[in-house]
Amino acid sequence: MIVILVIITSLVILFFIVFQKRKNKLLLDKIKQQQAFDAELSNAQTEIQEQTLKNIGWELHDNVGQMLAAASMQMNILKTMIGDDIKENFSEAASTVKESLKEVRMLSRSLNNEVILNIGFEQSIENELNRLKKMKFSTAKLLVKGEIIPFENKKHEIIVFRILQEFFSNTVKYSEAKNLIVKLDYSNDYLNIIASDDGKGFDMDSVKKGSGLLNMKSRAELINTTYHLTSKVGEGTKLELKYPFNNKTEFS
Structure with a gap:
């Protein structure tokens, strides 16, 4: 038993x-x-x-x-x-x-993404900032540090540019900023991007997550890019992106 x-x-x-x-x-x-x-x-x-x-x-x-x-x-x-x-x-x-x-x-x-790819990532940002400066800002400038490394995946290049465009659009519509700065810092492994304005900012805890903010985050996640958005009332808004150059994320 x-x-x-x-x-x-x-x-x-x-x-x-x-x-x-x-x-x-x-x-x-x-x-x-x-x-x-x-x-x-x-x-x-x-x-x-x-x-x-x-x-x-x-x-x-x-x-x-x-x-x-x-x-x-x-x-x-x-x-x-x-x-x-x-x-x-x-x-x-x-x-x-x-x-x-x-x-x-x-x-x-x-x-037009074909035009963006033709003239290049940095020049596309420069053109966008020049356009916005005429419309809205006292200063809108691009700062580049390090040796420029081209994107291997051109779709990733478009997506990163669209994230920045979304940030610019929100800045124009809501921030009341006078100055807009974009910094590109190239290293061997990463492209670090910081876009910031000196506008009125917003409360991160109470702001309604609109489609613009959601679009930026989802686009970054799609290409395995670190996304960090910070803002304080009266202190402007800052977007930080960290794109890995060994990024093998593919999509059709």
């Missing part, structure tokens, strides 16, 4: 161990499937967003840009037909249309 009880007990224990291992394996498989699904969903959303931005860029360049260019030409023609008494005011209006055309063209380029 004792032998039988020992055998039965051993079988029960063995069955429990096998069952527990199988249960754990199923749970791990489910977690991996969920992670793969979440990653695929993020990839799809990113691709859709990029295509949408590209389409908007084309529309701005081809339609709005052409209309503004035509308006500028017509105003230059009309300028020769008006009297000197209203020529000064007319010149100001013509200048406004001309500047608007430049702004639309710069904006269309910043929305």
